[in-house]
Amino acid sequence: MTTATQAPPVRRRKTLQEASLLEGPMMLLKSIRGFSSHRSLVWLACVPVALLGLGIFTFAAKAEELPELNAAFLANNLWLLVATILVIFMNAGFAMVEAGMCRQKNAVNILSKNLFVFALAVTAYWVIGYSLMYGDGDNGWIYFGGLFFDPTVSAETISDAGLVPSVDFLFQAAFAGTAATIVSGLVAERIKFGEFVLFALVLTAFIYPIAGSWKWNGGWLDSLGFIDFAGSSIVHSVGAWAGLVGAMLLGPRIGKYTNGSVQAIPGHNMSIATLGALILWIGWYGFNPGSQLAMDQWVAYVAVTTTLGAAGGAIGATVISTITSKKPDLTMIINGILAGLVSVTAGCGDLTFGGAWVAGLVGGIIVVFAVAALDSAGIDDPVGAFSVHGVCGVWGTLVIGLWGKAIQGDGAGLGLFNGGGIAQLGKQALGAGAYAIWTIVTCYIAWQIIGALFGGIRVTEDEEIEGLDIGEHGMEAYAGFSTTNN
Template identity: 80%
Template structure:
């Protein structure tokens, strides 16, 4: 018994290859010269402890300089973080709407684009875009820059004034940049090369969108002119739509879309997913519009209500018009009507009465039905109606402020033509719409052309398009267990 106990000591591992997961790291350290003794290992263990202690010391020293966090500061930053999460979640809505409204053989490609583009947008916007949009003036009113990346430091003044910490503000703005890039995906769906789309998204979110956004949201020339775009009908939605339209025109229509000059229906493969996507976007818009208040105050629920009423008006308008024109209510038009109503109120959600917001959405829902047909008549292939929703209704939503907008959160004075405000605001809104259209069309045409020249075109081959981009671009299928003759 005694002998057995003495002979059963712990066996030394003969080699690193025979070591267990727990024994391996220690054996590796002992094999390094200078780390064979217990004393050396003790000193090594002190390194992370010392670094941790130094970090705590720095944090404590920095925290000691800060005033006590007040309720307004916490509420404002918490609300914007929640709003940011809602806007980021809109990527799921865009992906489902686009995938559902397109054909089964391209579902993986569409989902991959929508998922990956947000990663690209955040990275490009973090690297340089945020600085171009909210940096210091280089050419006052037109161009801003503050170096690469951004400073996340929180100052005592910021806390005392209940301001937004830079990191939360960056996340919110980056989510908007991602939205602009995602809109492009719908317009070029089912025929654009994945890699070339990726490169264009980087250019859009790093340079084109931020520079344009600074004209209004960083006190640029449009802001000084008096232009109003509360949450981005023009800055986000029309910029994304114009960028996508240029790509769609350069790509040309999908095979089989136009026969003898007449547009052919190319139904989506999953309307349940598309409908769910529309509802996800509707919910996400409560971060998009109310979050643009940039504070948790009494106007946040007001903006949420105007947003809701516009979406409802858009759904009603599109449903009625599609029923009258086609004989039956069209689900795709109901979906686009909701989105059209949301885009139509995005610029004026803080400057419209509740009635004005509902009417703006109603008209947007009517416009989107006719706009889809109008684009088809021009020979432009927009698979999901993205330009009609985000471009045409983005322009409409911006002009609405000049038609029946008020200074709701100020002195309540009339801004719009139809409510006694005169032509001035309407003209300013028109100038803003034109500026964003011209800037985006010119810069995106150059970007698409350069990318196409460098990579041998931006459109997939005819064989890839016929087989589907899922196989040609990704080597996989969204529904491998199902076959469809209508693929």
């Protein structure tokens, strides 16, 4: 006679309704996917420790008797806050221009990069970038003021109508985000998402802030008399050089060059590209006039030079593209506007109205030839970002040495054609060259290290052909619509 073994009774799991007050939270966490393992709970337990660590490094507000707020103090800080919002809104413009000028199968990837990179840029700049750019030091090359920044408002700041540290940080962080966003256009349609955002962190935490300190924190270029009012070189060319190195390491998109000839890869939506250009134009009124860092009589002047530069750029690019291709090219009109804006960014406070318009006009002409030259060199720049921000960034820096004028000073001529001699042109060329060399060397190292750590920075051939929206994000920009995927 055999005795059947009886299976042990299955223990009924306690429901959340039956749990005690102490048991409930743990049961709730374990019911969430991803938190059922002990390892996940250990990582979760690290959160309050990390927050405590951040709290240690965050400066507490100092108790100080503050004077009554005056009108000049309020006006200056209110204007800079408005200008900051305009610069941040430029991220929407960059996203629209880039997405519209690229193929629909990569639209989600492009929009994701532009949106997420700004969040990363602000974080990296908050942790260390701002301190490296505006920290203490006297060697003119490297500055550091510790992690984070002190948001304390002093009585002297209010009395002197100075800027609140928090407002100043926001404005400068928006500039850092712009430099990172420029890179996105040059490497579009073939770079891995994760590797790109890692590079953006390095750029905004270290490379851009150190370069910016050379001029905007009284560094060695500033002591030489180099002029870059709002960042033709510091922001635009740094972002462009960084992206150019990435584009060269990535190589061209599949199908860009066939049998030795350049193949046009048209964008999928010129409507949003045009909208993006107009958003950028509006945002530039925060970029350039905001760089006055005060609400004074020169803000409107800078706004006018900015507008005239954009107008001249649009006209120059349209005329030249019509001559070279027999018909006006909308993409060149867009890039002409942006080229004109970049061309006056360095000198918008040191150019006459006529000088600003001519600077923009020449920038618009240059950008058409620069796009063709880059294609001929075998460098694939899907949206013309280097031609706009790099080539015209250098041009905008040099133009001060040609016909710049100390508008806000004594009105004396700075440039060669205004009686200022060749000295200022030499200083401008030195500054533009220094930013190019610094960015190329540091970004080459950064791109190479990231590629070595993660098995390259380019997506697979199959992913590129299918589109980065599916391969990198698992979604489509126009789901449910009948579209062509080429």
